Amino acid sequence: xxxxxxxxxxxxxxxxxxxxxxxxxxxxxxxxxxxxxxxxxxxxxxxxxxxxxxxxxxxxxxxxxxxxxxxxxxxxxxxxxxxxxxxxxxxxxxxxxxxxxxxxxxxxxxxxxxxxxxxxxxxxxxxxxxxxxxxxxxxxxxxxxxxxxxxxxxxxxxxxxxxxxxxxxxxxxxxxxxxxxxxxxxxxxxxxxxxxxxxxxxxxxxxxxxxxxxxxxxxxxxxxxxxxxxxxxxxxxxxxxxxxxxxxxxxxxxxxxxxxxxxxxxxxxxxxxxxxxxxxxxxxxxxxxxxxxxxxxxxxxxxxxxxxxxxxxxxxxxxxxxxxxxxxxxxxxxxxxxxxxxxxxxxxxxxxxxxxxxxxxxxxx
Numbered sequence: 001x002x003x004x005x006x007x008x009x010x011x012x013x014x015x016x017x018x019x020x021x022x023x024x025x026x027x028x029x030x031x032x033x034x035x036x037x038x039x040x041x042x043x044x045x046x047x048x049x050x051x052x053x054x055x056x057x058x059x060x061x062x063x064x065x066x067x068x069x070x071x072x073x074x075x076x077x078x079x080x081x082x083x084x085x086x087x088x089x090x091x092x093x094x095x096x097x098x099x100x101x102x103x104x105x106x107x108x109x110x111x112x113x114x115x116x117x118x119x120x121x122x123x124x125x126x127x128x129x130x131x132x133x134x135x136x137x138x139x140x141x142x143x144x145x146x147x148x149x150x151x152x153x154x155x156x157x158x159x160x161x162x163x164x165x166x167x168x169x170x171x172x173x174x175x176x177x178x179x180x181x182x183x184x185x186x187x188x189x190x191x192x193x194x195x196x197x198x199x200x201x202x203x204x205x206x207x208x209x210x211x212x213x214x215x216x217x218x219x220x221x222x223x224x225x226x227x228x229x230x231x232x233x234x235x236x237x238x239x240x241x242x243x244x245x246x247x248x249x250x251x252x253x254x255x256x257x258x259x260x261x262x263x264x265x266x267x268x269x270x271x272x273x274x275x276x277x278x279x280x281x282x283x284x285x286x287x288x289x290x291x292x293x294x295x296x297x298x299x300x301x302x303x304x305x306x307x308x309x310x311x312x313x314x315x316x317x318x319x320x321x322x323x324x325x326x327x328x329x330x331x332x333x334x335x336x337x338x339x340x341x342x343x344x345x346x347x348x349x350x351x352x353x354x355x356x357x358x359x360x361x362x363x364x365x
Contacts, residue, residue, distance in 0.1 A: 016052055017197050020190035026053070026182065033180045034060035039132055041177050042155040044184030047235030050155040051115065053182060057153055058111040066110030071103050074116035082124050088140035102139065104131055107150040117177075118158035118169055121331070128152075129173045152177070167336045187230040187237060194226055197234060201241040202253070209246065217253055224258055312347050319349075 016027065033040055034057045042050045042057075051070070058068045076084055087102030103112060114120070120128065131137050132152050136145050154177050163169035187194065198217060206214035217225070221244075230236055240260060247257040314333070322328040330340035344350045 016049070016056065017200055018190060018193040019196060020185075020192045022185040022190050023193055026184060029180075029182055030056055031060060033057065033182065035062065036179075037062070037151055038179040039152045039154065039177045040179065041160070041181045042153060042184070043157070043160075043181060044155075045157050045186050045233055047233035048184040048186060049234055050157075050184060051113065053184060054111075054113045054115075054153045054155055058113075058151075061111070061151065063110050063151060067107055068111050068113070069103050069107040070113040070115060072115045073119040078121050081120060082127070083140045085124065086127060086137050086139055087146075089142040099139070104137060104148050104150065105146065108148045109150065111151045111153055113153045113155060115155045116157075117154040118156045118160060118163055122168075122170060125170045125173050129170065129176060132173075132176050167339065168334060187233040191226055194237065195222060197237055198222070198225055198241050201238045202245050205242040205245045206251075211251060214245070215251065215253075220255055221253055221258055224255060228260060308347065311343065312349070315343055315347065315349060 018024065018027075030053060040054075040057055042053050044050045044053075054070075055068060058064060071084065073081060083100075083102065085102050085104055087100050087105055090098045114128070127137055131148065135147050135149060137148075138145055160169055160174055164171045164174050195217075199214075202217065203214045225237070225240070228240075232239075240258060243259055243262065244253050244257040247259075248254070249257075315329075318329045318332050319326075322332060326340060326344075327337055330337045333340065335343070341350065
C-alpha cells in the first residue's frame with residue numbers, strides 16, 4: 001500500500017489480519033507504543049508490512065488528525081535526499097529556483113515515516129538526529145533555523161546494530177530511535193495466519209474480476225500454500241493468491257493455478273544477469289571475455305596478494321575520481337575518514353607529507 005501525505009482526514013488502510021500469537025503480540029506492542037510521543041523503529045523483512053505498522057502507530061496516536069508523511073530513502077539519490085528531507089532555499093543549487101519546504105516541515109504536527117532509513121548517508125543521519133532531539137534544522141543553502149513538532153518512525157529490513165558496528169549507521173541516532181523497536185515476524189513464522197490472509201486476498205481479487213462470490217480454496221491448495229516458505233512474505237502471498245484466482249478455469253482454484261515463480265517457462269532466457277554498477281568505474285575493465293580477471297595480480301596466484309592488489313586498485317581509482325580529496329573518497333567507498341587513511345597506510349599509499357593531516361594527501365601513480 002502506498003501512503004502519502006494525509007492532512008486532517010482519515011485514510012483507508014487495509015486491515016491488519018492475523019491470529020497467530022506472534023502477530024497478536026506485535027499488535028499489542030504497537031498499541032502500547034502508539035500513544036507515546038517517542039521515535040520508533042519498525043524492523044522486518046521485505047513484504048512483511050512495515051509501512052502498515054508504521055501507519056498504525058500514527059493513527060493510534062494523538063497525532064492521528066495531523067499529516068502522515070512518508071519518504072523512501074532508498075529511492076532517492078544521495079545528492080537529493082538532504083534537500084528532500086530538509087528543504088532548500090532559492091539558489092541553494094542548480095535548479096533551485098525558489099524556496100521549497102522539505103518532508104520534515106510537511107510532517108509538522110504529525111508523523112514522518114523514513115522508510116529504508118539505513119540508506120541515508122552519515123551526514124544526513126547527523127541532521128536527522130538533531131531534528132529528533134531538538135526539533136530544529138536548517139534548509140539546504142540557508143542559515144535560519146526551522147522548528148518542527150513531529151514524530152519520527154524509522155523502517156528498515158537492515159540489521160541496524162550491525163550497520164552501526166560497521167560505521168554505516170550512527171550509533172547515537174540508533175540509540176535515539178530505539179526507544180521502541182517493533183520487529184515484524186516473517187510469514188514463515190506465523191503460518192497459521194496464511195489461510196486467513198489467503199481467503200481475504202482471494203475475495204478481493206474475485207470481487208475485482210466481477211465474480212458474484214469466491215468459492216475458497218480446496219484443502220490440497222491450502223496445504224500447498226501452507227508448505228511454501230514465503231521469502232517475499234505477505235506481499236508474495238498476495239501476488240500468488242491473486243494470480244491463482246485470475247488464472248482459475250471455471251472459477252475453481254486448483255493446484256495448477258498456484259504458481260510461485262511466474263518467470264518459470266521453457267522459453268526463459270538463460271543469459272547472464274547484468275553486473276549492474278558493482279565496483280562502479282572498475283566494472284567495465286574488470287573482466288575479459290574469458291571471464292578471467294586480467295587486470296589484477298596476474299603475476300601471482302596467491303589469494304592474499306590478489307585481494308591486496310584489488311584493494312589498491314579500488315583505492316586508487318576512487319581517490320583519482322575525487323581528485324585526491326580523502327574525505328570524499330572515504331564517503332564514496334563507504335568508509336570513515338579514519339578507516340580510509342588506515343587503508344592507505346596499509347598499502348603504503350601515504351607519503352610522509354600527507355601524514356601531517358593534509359586533506360588532499362599525495363597523488364598516487
